[in-house]
Amino acid sequence: MNTETALRDALTQGAAALDVPEDPWSSFTKREKTHRRNRRLRFAAVAVVLLAAIGVQAGVVPLPGWAPGIAIAGRQTALTNAPARGSLAHDRAFQDGLRKSIKDVEDPGELWKVVSRDKIKIVYAADVAGHRLALALVPLRFGFLTDQALIWYEGPSGANPSAMNEAGRVDGGETVVTWMAGDASAPGIVVVVAPPASTVSVSTGFSYTPAGKVAHGKPVVSPGGLAEVPLPPSPFDPGTTITVTAGGRTLFQGPAAGSWSGPSFNGPGDYADATGRAVSDAALTAMLAGSSFDRATLRQWVAGALQDARLPAAGTTVRLPWTGTVNGRPAALITLQPRGGGVLAYAFHGSVTTYREDLRLLLPAAGAYTRPIAWRMRAEGKDDRTDQVIVVTPPGTVSAKLGPTPLTLDKSGAAIGILPSDAVASVTAYPSGASTPVPPFETDSGGLPGDTPKTRVVE
Structure with a gap:
């Protein structure tokens, strides 16, 4: 055996004695096949569960x-x-x-x-x-x-x-559930179901006071958490307010949920004619003096405001402080003042057939027509709140501010301001210095304007 042969044999024997691991790639592929099979089984099981859950x-x-x-x-x-x-x-x-x-x-x-x-x-x-x-x-x-x-x-x-x-x-x-049905020609009913330990007060009828609040009729008080109060016939909802108290706490305060069946009509205009809420042609002509605003649209919006406020046209002073555009659509600010009462401001934009009520606000009679008025806007065609605020100033205003921010007024005395939807601020007109809080977004428009702090300016 020569030296080369001896060396080769020695190396071969030494290599055989070493503990060499299996080829790593071969081991990886074997393990991955097992993992893939397990993943497929788990995925199938999850898919079955998800499909069953969706079903x-x-x-x-x-x-x-x-x-x-x-x-x-x-x-x-x-x-x-x-x-x-x-x-x-x-x-x-x-x-x-x-x-x-x-x-x-x-x-x-x-x-x-x-x-x-x-x-x-x-x-x-x-x-x-x-x-x-x-x-x-x-x-x-x-x-x-x-x-x-x-x-x-x-x-x-x-x-x-x-x-x-x-x-x-x-x-x-x-904890309080209400039901109401009323009619123009037959008696109606209000039912209130509340906890047995509570007291229910139901008042019908109201007035808008000069101080800028809603005064309600004398309440019918029912102990035991249950009230069944009849209502007289009326062509329109007479303004029913419910208050439920227990242990010194107010559990509920607001209008009854339900419906009122008045005379047959196709829209606010017909409704106004049937209930005495039509505005005369002479009154419309006076309001539109010098304005190209659409007559039919104004008539419809005034009727809608009167309907919402539960007021007849007779005895109610209707004014048109401002017309312009909002989001590219015709817009108007309308005020209503019942004889001897406060002033209600309504803002609308849209058309005679499709429009949105942007504001309803009860103001004290004193200084109502010299105040700037502002309202928050929702997204066009949606209920989403925006930061956009529409501001209308009274005649004679030179400048205005929304909070500390100056506004740029257009020829009509209006401006668009920006205010976070949850921020509190007032709009002020100069040189008069008259100021009005910007009302918050109203979340429940079923009751009377001025019946909640969100629809009035006085506490």
Whole structure:
């Protein structure tokens, strides 16, 4: 054996004795195949769950009765924990029949199904003022979501449960629920259902005081958390205000939810003619003196303002302090003043057929026509709040400020300012120094203007 052969054999034996690991690439490919197979299995399982969840939420796949739901609203309250009230509170046959007749609730793109008819709670049931009414707490489910709703059902007095129709709905966690029906030729009714330990006051009729507040009629007070107050016939909503108190706290204050059936009309103009709210041609001519503003549009907007304020044209002074454009559309500021009362300012923009009410504000009579007035704007065609503020100044104004910021007035005495939607500021006109707070966005326009701090300038 020569030296070269001996060296080769020694190296071969030494290499055989070493612990050399397996080829790393080969090991990686084997492991990756295993991982890919596991990932495919996990992905398939997740996909099945997601598809099932989507199917359940969309209502295509039924949810098992044992599966828990995700509660999004509704809870037991002092209102819903109380025994049923009303003249039919002990009519078990009617209540059982109503539970069987209650339908699933349809919302756009959603079908909320009744979870269990045995769990439907009748909160109130009565024959009152020609109506058979029932208020029920209904447990609902839409896919994985659960909810409770307080739902009114209405029919003619003495109606069978199958003849009752849904007539209003609020969240199941509300502690005060109202219902109103009125008519131009027959008596109406207001029903308020509140916790048994509360006191309900219902006032009908109102006036706009010179001090810039709303004065309500003498209230009808009902203890025990239940009020059933008749309303006289009227061609328009007489302005009903409800206050519910308990233990020194105010649980609710505002208008009743419901409807008022007046004379037949096709729009505010016809409504004004039928209820004495039409503005005479002479009055329109006087308001439009020197203005090219569309006559029909102004008539419609004035009628809409009178309707919202629940005021007749007779005895109400109507003025047109400003016309211009807002977002490229015709716009106007209109004021109403009932005889001896405060001044209501309304702002509109749009056309005779399509328009938006941008402002309704009650002002004290003193100095009302020399104040600058401002209102916040929502996005055109939407309900989104913007930072845009429209400012209208009185005649004789040389300059104006929105808070500390100077404004650039156009020829009509108006300007567009910028103010964060949640900021507080006043607009001031010079040289008079007259100032008016910029009202916040109004979130509930169903009541009387001036009935809340958001629609008046005095505390």
